[in-house]
Amino acid sequence: MDQLRIGETTATWLRGGNTNLDGGAMFGVVPKALWSRKYEHNEQNQIPLRTDPILLQTKHGNMLIDSGIGKGKMTDKMKRNQGVTEETAVEESLAALGLTAADIHYVLMTHLHFDHASGLTKDEDGELVPAFPSAAILVSQTEWEEMQQPNIRSRNTYWRENWEPVQHMVQTFAEEITVAEGIRMVHTGGHSDGHAVVIVExxxxxxxxxxxxxxxHAHQNVLWVMAYDDYPMTSISQKQKWIGYGIERNAWFTFYHDHYYRAIKWDREGQIQEAIKRG
Ligand SMILES: [Zn+2]
Structure with a gap:
């Protein structure tokens, strides 16, 4: 498994499944002639993407960033539409580290779209139960409210089966929450109204x-935002803010969806100075 050390914290990418999505949808208004130089596509114009949660082993407990695409949640037709050829095997990844799902203390949800939230629950004898039974699930209040009352566009991605069984475990925040010393979530909006980022120092x-x-990594240009984003201008301004914040602090930028890179450090010119490739 791919790992990164940040001080005394270890980040490990777990097997959360995959999707293969239309490159045009993933790069919004960017012409294919440009994005196809940065990210490979197949003959159907699909690009390979991961849905891999990041385990943070910290002195304040074990935390997961997002939960994977889940297992047994999708019909064959849905899998075909989303290009899912691999489902979540997070429990197996945790077992390889000597952990179980019950050892996760917090799940930090950037947002609750199905490709991030389906791993929150699992099937047990025909009933959906929490996949991380001891965890607090942290998510912005805006995201949590939209999930329960989605609009005509977002109802496709906010699934009842991904929130109902875990609602007693959810803790929401308005703009920012300190999970533990040095670990924060900050609301950004953009991709979804309630989207948040995670900062570990x-x-x-x-x-x-x-x-x-x-x-x-191919979305480094602040103007390259997904057609999936509900509020693209917000994504652009939040990208300016946070990419600047990260470069200023020589941060590792980490990825949930990238098929090629787990983490990258960019210099002030936007060149890669250090990278962790997917193993
Ligand atoms: Zn996503």
């Missing part, structure tokens, strides 16, 4: 997880 080092406002 430990031993003078910084990990910045920008969720779906920076889904892959």
């Amino acid at each position: 430990d031993g003078g080092e910084v990990l910045l997880h920008m969720g779906d406002i920076l889904p892959t």
